[in-house]
Amino acid sequence: MELWSAMSKRRSVRNFSILPPSDAMIEKLLEAARAAPSAGGLGSRKVFVVKAESKRRALADACHGQEFVAQAHVVLLFCADLDRITPYGDRGRNLYCIQDVAASVQNVLLRAVDIGLGACWVGAFDEGTVSEIIGLKEGIRPLALVPVGYEA
Numbered sequence: 001m002e003l004w005s006a007m008s009k010r011r012s013v014r015n016f017s018i019l020p021p022s023d024a025m026i027e028k029l030l031e032a033a034r035a036a037p038s039a040g041g042l043g044s045r046k047v048f049v050v051k052a053e054s055k056r057r058a059l060a061d062a063c064h065g066q067e068f069v070a071q072a073h074v075v076l077l078f079c080a081d082l083d084r085i086t087p088y089g090d091r092g093r094n095l096y097c098i099q100d101v102a103a104s105v106q107n108v109l110l111r112a113v114d115i116g117l118g119a120c121w122v123g124a125f126d127e128g129t130v131s132e133i134i135g136l137k138e139g140i141r142p143l144a145l146v147p148v149g150y151e152a
């Protein structure tokens with residue numbers, strides 16, 4: 001799909017089919033995340049793929065009851081890696097790693113459109129609760145959730 005076509009078609013999808021996206025499709029999304037620019041090429045971000053229903057359910061609750069987070073078969077969790085960005089000091093921790101994550105989220109949203117999937121950027125959640133659900137170690141800050149799937 002042409003780039004502008006994907007950009008202009010992209011919109012937030014919050015209603016997902018029971019048909020799960022394939023692992024190959026998820027790999028394409030992760031590839032898109034990795035292709036995004038990152039400050040100093042440090043890649044100060046991590047993406048977790050969440051498939052377990054119990055965890056998606058718990059994540060939906062941590063997102064203040066945004067049910068579509070549990071409905072999607074796959075939820076991508078985008079995190080900043082605060083340790084990896086330390087060469088850039090406070091500006092790295094407070095800005096660059098967040099921008100790194102944002103760039104990769106946008107890449108993924110566009111790639112999702114490109115391969116026929118729908119997705120939504122979800123930022124409203126309790127960070128501490130999400131960290132506990134996924135078992136994030138210190139220095140890994142959850143910044144965005146992206147439920148993905150076929151639109152219902």
Ligand SMILES: Cc1cc2nc3c(=O)[nH]c(=O)nc-3n(C[C@H](O)[C@H](O)[C@H](O)COP(=O)(O)O)c2cc1C
Nearest residue numbers: 010011012013014063066120121122123124125144
């Ligand atoms: C930083 C950020 C946080 C967002 N958080 C949420 C969210 O928690 N829940 C949600 O349903 N949509 C969320 N959105 C999606 C926006 O609501 C959506 O992009 C906006 O309404 C425009 O609609 P569109 O994406 O269909 O163009 C978020 C978007 C951004 C960029």
